[in-house]
Amino acid sequence: MALKINKCDILIIGGGPAGLEAAYHAAKAAPGLKISIVEENFLLGGQLIKQTHSFFGSKNQFAGKRGFEIAELLMDRVRKNPDIDIHLQTSALGCYEGGIVACESMAEGCLKEFQPGRTIVAAGARENMAPFPGNDLPGVFGAGAAQTLMNVYGVLPGRKVVMLGAGNIGLIVSYQLMQAGAEVLAIIEGLPMIGGYHVHAAKIRRMGVPILASHTVVRATGKSTLEEVEVAPIDKNWKIAGESTVFQADTLCLAVGLTPGTELLEQSGCRMAFVKELGGHVAWHNDRMETSRPEILVAGDVSGIEEASTAMLEGKIAGLAAAEGLSGLDLSDEISRAQQELAGIRKGPYGEKACLGKDKLCKLSVR
Amino acid sequence: MRIDKHPVLHFEKGRKVQFYFDGRPMTGHEGEAVTAALHANGVMVLSHSLKRRHPRGLFCAIGKCASCMMRVDGQDNVRTCILPLREGMRIETQEGKGRLK
Numbered sequence A: 001m002a003l004k005i006n007k008c009d010i011l012i013i014g015g016g017p018a019g020l021e022a023a024y025h026a027a028k029a030a031p032g033l034k035i036s037i038v039e040e041n042f043l044l045g046g047q048l049i050k051q052t053h054s055f056f057g058s059k060n061q062f063a064g065k066r067g068f069e070i071a072e073l074l075m076d077r078v079r080k081n082p083d084i085d086i087h088l089q090t091s092a093l094g095c096y097e098g099g100i101v102a103c104e105s106m107a108e109g110c111l112k113e114f115q116p117g118r119t120i121v122a123a124g125a126r127e128n129m130a131p132f133p134g135n136d137l138p139g140v141f142g143a144g145a146a147q148t149l150m151n152v153y154g155v156l157p158g159r160k161v162v163m164l165g166a167g168n169i170g171l172i173v174s175y176q177l178m179q180a181g182a183e184v185l186a187i188i189e190g191l192p193m194i195g196g197y198h199v200h201a202a203k204i205r206r207m208g209v210p211i212l213a214s215h216t217v218v219r220a221t222g223k224s225t226l227e228e229v230e231v232a233p234i235d236k237n238w239k240i241a242g243e244s245t246v247f248q249a250d251t252l253c254l255a256v257g258l259t260p261g262t263e264l265l266e267q268s269g270c271r272m273a274f275v276k277e278l279g280g281h282v283a284w285h286n287d288r289m290e291t292s293r294p295e296i297l298v299a300g301d302v303s304g305i306e307e308a309s310t311a312m313l314e315g316k317i318a319g320l321a322a323a324e325g326l327s328g329l330d331l332s333d334e335i336s337r338a339q340q341e342l343a344g345i346r347k348g349p350y351g352e353k354a355c356l357g358k359d360k361l362c363k364l365s366v367r
Numbered sequence B: 001m002r003i004d005k006h007p008v009l010h011f012e013k014g015r016k017v018q019f020y021f022d023g024r025p026m027t028g029h030e031g032e033a034v035t036a037a038l039h040a041n042g043v044m045v046l047s048h049s050l051k052r053r054h055p056r057g058l059f060c061a062i063g064k065c066a067s068c069m070m071r072v073d074g075q076d077n078v079r080t081c082i083l084p085l086r087e088g089m090r091i092e093t094q095e096g097k098g099r100l101k
């Protein structure tokens, strides 16, 4: 495979909201720095492009607009900046000595080597699996995957759906499945209560979809694709506590949380820590999004599972911190304004978990 | 199944193109994910697990889980969920671990 060497000052891995904002703000604060984004998908925008509902939150993070519209705005301002170049269909494979990052370009069929002064890892997260027999049958999807199929490509994942998980993602994706024309038979939740916003849950209930709390999926069956989903009540120790119900369904969506995609960070020798509130293992980082390796920064879901508006702000902070380090400019005022804004967003009831997680991280030492 | 009417979204699709799945001609839209085109044609089984040969389908749709790896124009282990469809593409289910070319 041919090898191409690419020169840049800041390399950003991942073109979701965190990566796009990192690029935009770094380029804006320190004109002349050369910034590259590598994104393994053929589309920019990460998870935001499949979100069709209006966002809550602050005006600076575009509250009131729909997710895919926000993604368009972020992409547009990055594309317009001549200091930023974008490599689509390009996967970062590993970080090596001297800050070298090796990437594979699927589009060009070659290896690309970057030697940036700073690397910002904004690689997002992946959806969790749930343990039950038959969880690998075609027709069992991550809820986000079902959302990608229907909202990005206009293809309905199936006609009759069972959703596992009544957090925000489970509730929102259920609603969107019905908007797209599918029937949602039930939402199954292991905990005794609903985890997501009550406005979402109320909307779902009004549409006649039962939300079965203290229940779980026992097994999924079907010859070559999903045909039946068996569901049973459970007690607080997650032991089966009653008779099963069987749903005839061609689709089962799993909305049981996300795990940060930290492989590159772990591989590059960043100090890692397990923080439950952030979704699992994350790279240690400070409030400027700097990791234990001076040339590597993080932003967005890869640094702890949260939401799009916090990913954007973390991206901004990481972009500014990287630009400051390389340009010698003093960007501390701008950085602290973004930090305050981020703290403001996390003050809401759903920011509690992230606050707790990020605090735990700060209390750990760098080494 | 393609979604015809949607209350919020309008789908801008590429031109219609022909491609092949295990030798069978199918149509899809240029530039959509290969897995989306396959799904719209009713193809749910994309691969098989290595040991027990369980059928596997689309699971993550963002290039992270490996259950959509297929042979594309002779190349093994292509993540078809993050591959844009092109005219004439030959998509095949791949047996085993595949070969390095």
Ligand SMILES: Cc1cc2nc3c(=O)[nH]c(=O)nc-3n(C[C@H](O)[C@H](O)[C@H](O)COP(=O)(O)OP(=O)(O)OC[C@H]3O[C@@H](n4cnc5c(N)ncnc54)[C@H](O)[C@@H]3O)c2cc1C
Pocket: A013, A014, A015, A016, A017, A018, A019, A038, A039, A040, A041, A044, A045, A046, A047, A048, A051, A055, A090, A091, A092, A093, A122, A123, A124, A125, A143, A144, A145, A147, A169, A172, A173, A258, A261, A299, A300, A301, A302, A306, A307, A308, A309, A311, B062
């Ligand atoms: C189903 C679902 C519904 C959601 N709903 C909401 C919501 O309603 N409101 C809200 O605020 N948030 C929501 N979120 C969360 C929000 O989408 C994420 O928090 C946000 O997108 C995180 O941004 P990010 O940039 O960190 O990661 P992502 O958006 O995941 O972007 C990461 C990008 O990195 C790329 N990448 C990964 N690895 C590599 C690599 N090795 N090389 C190159 N590129 C790579 C990926 O392809 C991806 O494009 C939802 C998330 C999901 C999964």
